[in-house]
Amino acid sequence: MSTNLECLVKKKAEQLPPLETTLTPVDPGQTPVLEVDELWSFVFSTVFNVWIWIALNRETREVIAYAYGDRSEETCRILWNRIPPDYKKAVVFSDYWKAYQAIIPDEQHHPVGKETGETAHVERWNNTLRQHLARFVRKTLSFSKCIIIHEICLKLFLHRYNTDLLPAS
Numbered sequence: 089m090s091t092n093l094e095c096l097v098k099k100k101a102e103q104l105p106p107l108e109t110t111l112t113p114v115d116p117g118q119t120p121v122l123e124v125d126e127l128w129s130f131v132f133s134t135v136f137n138v139w140i141w142i143a144l145n146r147e148t149r150e151v152i153a154y155a156y157g158d159r160s161e162e163t164c165r166i167l168w169n170r171i172p173p174d175y176k177k178a179v180v181f182s183d184y185w186k187a188y189q190a191i192i193p194d195e196q197h198h199p200v201g202k203e204t205g206e207t208a209h210v211e212r213w214n215n216t217l218r219q220h221l222a223r224f225v226r227k228t229l230s231f232s233k234c235i236i237i238h239e240i241c242l243k244l245f246l247h248r249y250n251t252d253l254l255p256a257s
């Protein structure tokens with residue numbers, strides 16, 4: 089990506105409001121249900137894996153928070169800390185990855201296998217991301233050369249997804 093284009097993309101991303109502002113308000117009478125999952129992509133070379141962690145509202149299918157980094161508890165903690173206050177008491181479904189069990193409070197966390205269908209929406213969202221942005225496909229010639237641009241593209245996609253592409257369920 090040329091330097092001028094990089095500057096333009098960075099400027100556009102900096103102008104975005106917080107992801108939380110793209111969300112439908114939580115119904116105070118209901119306990120939200122979240123599905124969380126992580127997917128990997130790479131930057132510059134397939135040896136430089138980058139993990140994207142997503143928290144998805146099951147009812148609205150909106151991405152309520154994301155984190156970017158490795159597959160550690162630290163990155164999971166970043167995801168958990170980015171979850172808006174209205175969702176902090178949500179029921180959370182995930183796979184059995186140990187980081188979820190260490191970070192998400194036990195009374196809220198429900199680790200399940202894929203066969204249950206309890207994480208089907210977030211798994212499907214991962215495929216949507218890969219379909220819309222070639223840089224997130226596992227085997228591709230379209231890849232990010234810079235981690236900053238990789239994250240900016242994700243951030244732009246998340247805002248667009250929450251506001252434009254997804255009709256209310």
